[in-house]
Amino acid sequence: MGQWVFQQKKFKKPEKLNLVPIMDAIFIFIFFLLSSAQLVDVYEINISTPIKKEIISQGDDRNFNLVVIPNEESLDIEFGLKEITKKNFNYLQRKEIITFLMDLKKSNPNENTIRISTRPEVKFNKAIEAIDLTQDPKLTNKLFTQIVFEQEKSNEEISNK
Amino acid sequence: MKKFLINKKNKRSNTSIDLDITSLLDVLSIILVFLLFSYNPSDLKLDLVTNLKLAESLSKKHTTFAPVIQINKELDIFYESKLIGNINDEETVKKIEKNLKKDFEKIKIDETLKGSKSKNIVLNLVIDQSVASKHVNQIMTTTALCGFEKFKFIVGPK
Numbered sequence: 001m002g003q004w005v006f007q008q009k010k011f012k013k014p015e016k017l018n019l020v021p022i023m024d025a026i027f028i029f030i031f032f033l034l035s036s037a038q039l040v041d042v043y044e045i046n047i048s049t050p051i052k053k054e055i056i057s058q059g060d061d062r063n064f065n066l067v068v069i070p071n072e073e074s075l076d077i078e079f080g081l082k083e084i085t086k087k088n089f090n091y092l093q094r095k096e097i098i099t100f101l102m103d104l105k106k107s108n109p110n111e112n113t114i115r116i117s118t119r120p121e122v123k124f125n126k127a128i129e130a131i132d133l134t135q136d137p138k139l140t141n142k143l144f145t146q147i148v149f150e151q152e153k154s155n156e157e158i159s160n161k
Numbered sequence: 162m163k164k165f166l167i168n169k170k171n172k173r174s175n176t177s178i179d180l181d182i183t184s185l186l187d188v189l190s191i192i193l194v195f196l197l198f199s200y201n202p203s204d205l206k207l208d209l210v211t212n213l214k215l216a217e218s219l220s221k222k223h224t225t226f227a228p229v230i231q232i233n234k235e236l237d238i239f240y241e242s243k244l245i246g247n248i249n250d251e252e253t254v255k256k257i258e259k260n261l262k263k264d265f266e267k268i269k270i271d272e273t274l275k276g277s278k279s280k281n282i283v284l285n286l287v288i289d290q291s292v293a294s295k296h297v298n299q300i301m302t303t304t305a306l307c308g309f310e311k312f313k314f315i316v317g318p319k
Contacts, residue, residue, distance in 0.1 A: 019182060019186065023182070023186070023189075026186075026189045026190070026193055027189075029193055029196075030189065030192055030193060030196065033193070033196035033197065033200060034196065036200065036201070037196060037199055037200070037201075038199075038201045038203070038206065038207070039199070040207060040209060040215075040317070041201070041317060041318045042201075042203070042205070042207055042215065042224050042315050042316070042317060043218065043220045043221055043222055043223065043224065043315075043316055043317075043318065044220065044222050044223070044224045044225070044285070044313040044314065044315055044316070045218060045220050045222070045313065045314040045316060046222075046311070046312075046313055047286075047311070047312040047313065047314055048310060048311050048312065049301055049302070049305045049310055049312070118294035118297075118298070119294065120293060120294060120295035120298075121293050121294070121295070122293070122294045123290065123291055123292070123293060123294070124216055124288050124289070124290055124291070124292045124293070124294060124297055125216040125217070125290035125291070127294055127297070128216040128217070128218050128290075128314065128316060131218070131314075132218050132219045132220070132319075135219070135220070149297070149298075149301065149312070150298065151294065151295060151298040
């Protein structure tokens with residue numbers, strides 16, 4: 001009797017898995033993903049142009065004017081309106097730049113604007129690198145959220161004014 | 162004899178072919194995983210023009226839909242993937258102004274109908290990494306005069 005039960009178990013065919021619904025779901029997924037696929041990974045950086053409102057009037061008591069000037073090898077950071085403080089950093093000094101900007105932000109918590117003032121011949125990727133250095137993606141509280149992109153005024157333009 | 166034939170026919174119709182779809186499932190799963198990883202939730206569909214290499218950035222903000230201006234290495238300007246001309250050509254600037262002014266008015270009407278302010282009207286700038294800043298500023302000034310005051314630099318991953 002025991003042998004008969006064993007034989008019956010041995011020859012019992014395994015049940016087939018019904019793969020049709022999972023195949024349908026996968027096909028729908030693939031069509032959806034294919035239609036929304038973008039093979040080039042792209043991201044964005046919000047920029048604004050200098051407008052009149054942002055130009056600080058002479059009667060303004062604020063002494064905040066943060067300007068980043070990217071060069072081919074290094075970048076200059078200028079701060080202040082009446083008394084201008086200049087600092088020069090290498091593109092590799094990321095930590096130092098962030099610390100400097102964090103200190104500035106601490107002393108001027110209401111200021112959100114940073115101006116990227118480019119020299120005419122500086123390549124676009126250097127300007128982007130400068131923007132990257134002033135924005136720390138790890139920080140939850142962003143340093144300076146409004147980025148103004150402008151061309152650095154030539155000495156002639158400044159002297160004319 | 163007749164009975165026998167009917168039985169034979171029935172036997173034939175009842176036999177089903179077992180297809181081995183394991184390999185097909187494997188391939189589909191691989192495609193699915195690949196597509197899931199490359200999924201991008203941004204609503205901007207970008208067709209990059211030739212001779213344009215994106216500047217690399219650490220930014221991880223996904224792109225949003227807006228009119229697109231592209232400038233390639235040879236300083237050719239494309240508006241919505243259509244060649245307008247070279248940046249050094251005066252006619253190009255006039256053509257861009259004409260196109261943008263028309264589109265700005267359209268977008269402005271759409272935005273007012275939606276109830277949002279015109280402040281939100283932005284322009285996507287896709288610029289080759291080797292383009293000089295003076296050209297970037299030139300195009301920004303031209304487009305700002307057409308009404309676009311907010312821009313988005315489209316960049317690639319670092």
